Each structure stands twice: as structure tokens, then as C-alpha cells.
Amino acid sequence: MSERRRVVLLGSTGSIGTQALDVLRSHRDDYEVVALATGRNRALLDRQAAEFGVPAERTLLAGERPGVLAELAALPDADVVLNAVVGFAGLPATVAALGAGKRLALANKESLIAGGPVVNAVRRAGGGEIVPVDSEHSAVYQALRGGTVGEVASIVLTASGGPFRGRTPAELQSVSIEDALAHPTWSMGPKITIDSSTLMNKGLEVIEAHELFGVDFDRIEVVVHPQSVVHGMVTFCDGATIAQLSMPDMRLPIGLALGAPARLDQAFGPVDWATLGRLTFETPDLEAFPCLSLAYAAGRTGGGAPATLSGANEVAVEAFLAGRITWVMIAEVVDEVLQHGTGNVDDVDDVLEADRVARVRATEAIEKRGAA
Ligand code: NAD
Ligand code: MG
Numbered sequence: 152m153s154e155r156r157r158v159v160l161l162g163s164t165g166s167i168g169t170q171a172l173d174v175l176r177s178h179r180d181d182y183e184v185v186a187l188a189t190g191r192n193r194a195l196l197d198r199q200a201a202e203f204g205v206p207a208e209r210t211l212l213a214g215e216r217p218g219v220l221a222e223l224a225a226l227p228d229a230d231v232v233l234n235a236v237v238g239f240a241g242l243p244a245t246v247a248a249l250g251a252g253k254r255l256a257l258a259n260k261e262s263l264i265a266g267g268p269v270v271n272a273v274r275r276a277g278g279g280e281i282v283p284v285d286s287e288h289s290a291v292y293q294a295l296r297g298g299t300v301g302e303v304a305s306i307v308l309t310a311s312g313g314p315f316r317g318r319t320p321a322e323l324q325s326v327s328i329e330d331a332l333a334h335p336t337w338s339m340g341p342k343i344t345i346d347s348s349t350l351m352n353k354g355l356e357v358i359e360a361h362e363l364f365g366v367d368f369d370r371i372e373v374v375v376h377p378q379s380v381v382h383g384m385v386t387f388c389d390g391a392t393i394a395q396l397s398m399p400d401m402r403l404p405i406g407l408a409l410g411a412p413a414r415l416d417q418a419f420g421p422v423d424w425a426t427l428g429r430l431t432f433e434t435p436d437l438e439a440f441p442c443l444s445l446a447y448a449a450g451r452t453g454g455g456a457p458a459t460l461s462g463a464n465e466v467a468v469e470a471f472l473a474g475r476i477t478w479v480m481i482a483e484v485v486d487e488v489l490q491h492g493t494g495n496v497d498d499v500d501d502v503l504e505a506d507r508v509a510r511v512r513a514t515e516a517i518e519k520r521g522a523a
Contacts, residue, residue, distance in 0.1 A: 155183040158409065159223050161244050162235035163199055164189040166340045167258045167284065167401060171233055172199060174406045177417060182409065186223040188213060190236070213240070221247035231409055233284070234259040237342050238465050239506050242266055246499060249279035256408035258284035260359045261465070265458035266502045267362040281363060282408040287356055288363055289404035290383030290395035292411075295364070297385065297393040306366050307384040307392070308356050309376040310435065311336045313348040316377060320439050326478045328471065336379035336399050345468045349481055350435060354446020355464075358457050361450055368451050373443065375433045380422065396422055441482045445489065455493035455505035462509030463488035463516075470517045480520055488512040 158175065162168045168189070175182050186209040189196050193212060200210040209226075211219045213236075220240075224232045224247040232248035233256040234241050241259030245266070248255045250273050257263060263270055263281070274281060283289050287308045295303070314333050315323060331348040332341065339347070346352035357371050382404075384394040397403055398420035406415035437444050442464075449456040467484040470476045476484065488509055496502050 155181060156230045156409070157183050157185045157228055159186040159226060159229045159232045159248075160184060160235065161188045161220055161223065161233065161241070162190070162237065162259070163187045164192045164195045165235055165237060166338065167233075167235035167405065170401050171235060171405050171409075172203070174402050174409065174415070174417075175203070178406075178415070185209060185229055186226060187211070188219055188223055188236075190214070190240070218243070220244040224248040224253070225251040227251075229253060231256055233405070233409065234262070235284070237261075237340055239265055239462060242499075242502065245270055246273050249274045249281070250277040252278040255279055255281045256284055256405070257281050258405075260285055260355055261461050263362050264355050264358045265461045265506060266496070266499070267358070267457060268453075269496055269499055269502055271362060282411050283359075283363055284401070284404050284408045285356060285359060286399070286401060286404050287383040288360060289407055290381075291360065291364065291385055293395045293407070294383065294385035294393040297391075298387045300365065302387045302389075303364075303366060303370070304386045304388050304390075305370040305372055306360055306364060307372045307374055307386065308353060308360060309374055309379070309381050309383060309432075310350060310353040311347065311379045312375040312377050312433075312435075313350065315348055315439070316375065318439060320479075323439060323479055324477070328474065331471070331478055335377070337401075341472060342465070342468055345471060345481075346464070348478070349442040350440035351442035351446060351464055351481070351485075353435070354443045354450075355461065357443075357446055358450040358460075368447060373435055375435050376431065378428075378430055380427070380430055398422060442485065445482065445485055449489060449493075452493065454495045455501065456489065458496060458502050458505035459489055459493045459509040460485060462506040463513040466510050466513035467517065476517055476520055480517075484513050484516045484520075487516045 184203040221243040224244040231254045235258040242262040245262035379399045386392045400420035402419040449460040467481040
């Protein structure tokens with residue numbers, strides 16, 4: 152390749168960030184890392200900068216000065232921005248990258264979910280593009296090469312079911328933080344791991360799919376597939392389903408998001424058919440995992456509802472991880488906050504306000520539950 156693609160990596164010290172550097176490490180002829188940012192861990196950030204030759208002034212902790220993420224995401228000499236920040240904090244980077252016409256390799260689903268209509272408007276106006284890093288959406292992105300968007304009958308997102316698959320609502324009353332963090336197939340950051348245990352992650356991904364692919368909620372299905380080998384599927388109008396299979400390894404979708412439409416010349420998680428065994432599929436248990444229904448409802452309501460859902464969930468997950476509420480209360484808190492009603496979002500300020508209000512209400516809902 153004559154010119155190397157210049158990559159800005161936001162959230163470089165996290166699960167996705169470090170796996171992205173792993174991909175970039177073995178493709179130095181094709182990619183140059185031009186900026187790095189994270190929330191904390193200056194020591195690791197400095198080691199990463201030294202290894203990839205990133206100048207000190209482009210190696211930043213988000214708290215060091217305001218607007219760091221937006222500034223780095225819009226750097227004139229960047230081609231691809233990989234947003235691997237966790238949570239709503241990733242919104243400024245998503246908006247800035249798309250506004251500046253960049254390729255946005257998007258792991259930070261929360262920004263697209265909360266800001267959907269606003270982010271898509273910026274994407275259209277700024278000429279930027281989003282290539283999903285989330286494995287299910289990467290699978291759908293790949294399957295869509297098998298037909299046109301107009302030919303899509305439905306999108307199918309697979310869910311591992313998380314550590315509590317098969318448990319009854321009664322059994323879920325007393326699960327511990329440690330149990331919830333023990334994901335059966337993926338090793339990920341704590342927030343998304345808890346979201347996977349409640350199926351809120353899948354609910355967020357339903358909204359993410361709607362925003363990415365423009366398919367209405369009636370045509371987005373979720374199916375539980377405990378082996379996490381089929382990552383996503385598209386069923387077309389003639390009845391054909393195209394699926395993407397690979398062993399769970401995020402480096403595959405990360406590499407595709409960086410290089411698309413080209414595929415990496417290195418295989419991550421190829422299936423060994425001789426040892427694969429059975430692939431199974433079942434419907435999700437909506438009674439045990441109400442977060443999935445809450446997300447569908449918020450997605451259908453639209454406006455500020457997805458931002459409210461996502462913001463309240465972030466606060467509830469933090470409270471659960473801090474031992475302040477039980478696992479079942481995560482869904483209760485989100486539900487209660489959504490009951491207050493949600494307004495419209497016409498611009499980024501509206502999104503920020505919807506998130507802010509959701510956090511205040513979630514904090515109240517948590518305190519009301521007698522949290523210490
Ligand atoms: P993580 O907790 O492991 O890492 C998060 C990163 O974001 C860290 O580098 C942290 O320092 C940084 N960060 C946190 N707050 C920040 C802030 N305010 N400003 C700048 N940086 C900040 O999380 P993760 O598992 O890597 O997930 C990152 C995103 O990718 C999430 O949105 C998650 O839903 C999504 N995702 C992750 C996986 C996975 O396998 N880990 C899979 C699919 C999607
Ligand atoms: Mg996913």
C-alpha cells in the first residue's frame with residue numbers, strides 16, 4: 152500500500168482499544184496511529200504512545216483538558232477514528248468525527264443510541280461514514296453485501312444469553328456482581344459485561360441496528376445463540392438468510408472497520424468445522440430479562456427515549472457494580488426513569504439534556520431503593 156491509513160484511537164487502554172492496537176501492531180505497513188486518548192491510566196497510555204510513535208501532544212487523558220475527544224476525532228490528518236470509549240462520554244468524538252467527514256469505526260454504541268437522529272444528520276451533512284465494530288453489526292454489514300437494503304426482510308442479532316441464561320426471575324433475585332461479570336464467551340469491559348447479563352446490551356444493539364441500517368424495529372429480531380459463533384444474519388425477501396460465522400474474537404470486526412471494504416490479511420477466529428459441534432438457537436426470555444423489552448419500547452418511542460434508556464442504564468450499572476443496588480433493580484431503575492416520559496431531540500444539546508435528566512432521575516430511583 153502506498154499511503155498508510157492514519158488512525159485516531161479513542162479509549163486505547165480498554166478491551167477494544169488494546170485489541171485494536173494488537174491488530175495495528177501486525178499491520179504497521181498499512182496503518183499509522185496518529186493520536187491516542189483514554190479516560191485514565193497515563194502509564195499504559197505512555198507505553199502505547201512510545202510503541203506506536205505517537206507524539207506526546209497527541210497522547211491525552213480525557214480529563215486533562217476539555218474537548219479532547221472532539222479535538223482528536225476531527226484532526227485534519229486523520230483518516231479513521233476508532234471510538235472505543237465506553238458510555239455516553241463517547242458522544243463528542245462520534246459527532247466530531249462524522250462532522251469532519253471521517254471514517255468512524257464505531258465500538259461506542261452508546262453515542263449512536265443516545266444521539267441517533269442527531270448523529271445521523273451529522274453523518275449525512277458532514278459526509279462521514281460509520282463502519283460498525285460491534286460484532287453483530289459487523290456481521291450484518293457483511294451479510295448486506297449479499298443483497299440491497301431494499302431487499303432486507305429482517306435483521307437477526309444473536310445474543311449469547313450471558314451468564315444467567317436459563318435462570319428464572321426468582322433465581323435472579325440474588326445474583327452477585329461476580330456472577331454477573333462471568334461472561335461465558337466474551338472477555339470485555341465491565342459495563343458491557345453487565346449489559347450482557349441483563350440483555351440490555353442486546354436491546355441497545357437493536358437500537359444501534361435501527362440507526363445504522365435504517366431498518367424498522369418490527370424487522371429486527373433477537374435470537375439467543377449460546378455458542379457466539381453466528382454473530383448476526385440478514386434474511387432477504389426471497390427467504391435467503393446470510394450469516395457471518397467466526398469464533399468470538401473482536402479483532403476480526405475491528406480489522407474490518409479499519410480497512411473496509413478490504414478484509415484483513417490475517418485470520419482471527421476462523422471456524423474449525425471438525426471440532427465446532429452444535430450451533431443452537433432459542434428465543435430470549437423476556438420475563439427474566441425485561442431490559443430487552445424496555446429497549447425495544449424506547450427505540451420505538453424514539454426522540455429522547457433511547458438517550459434516557461441508555462443514560463439511566465449507565466447509572467444503574469455503575470450502582471450495581473458499586474454494590475448499591477441488586478441486579479434485578481437495574482431494569483427497575485431504567486423502567487422507572489422511562490415512566491417519567493421523554494422529550495424530543497433535535498440537536499446535540501437536547502441529547503445532552505436528555506442524558507443529564509435521565510442520570511438525575513436514575514440517581515433518585517437508586518436512592519429511593521434504600522441504597523447505602
Ligand atoms: P473498557 O471499559 O474496557 O474500556 C473503555 C475505554 O474508554 C478505556 O480506555 C477508558 O479509559 C476509556 N474511557 C472511559 N471514559 C472515558 C472518557 N470520559 N473519555 C475518554 N476515554 C474514556 O470498555 P470496552 O469493553 O473496551 O468497550 C468500549 C466500547 O465498545 C463500549 O461502548 C462497548 O459497548 C463497545 N463494545 C465492546 C466490546 C468488547 O468486546 N469489549 C464489544 C462490542 C462493543
Ligand atoms: Mg455486540
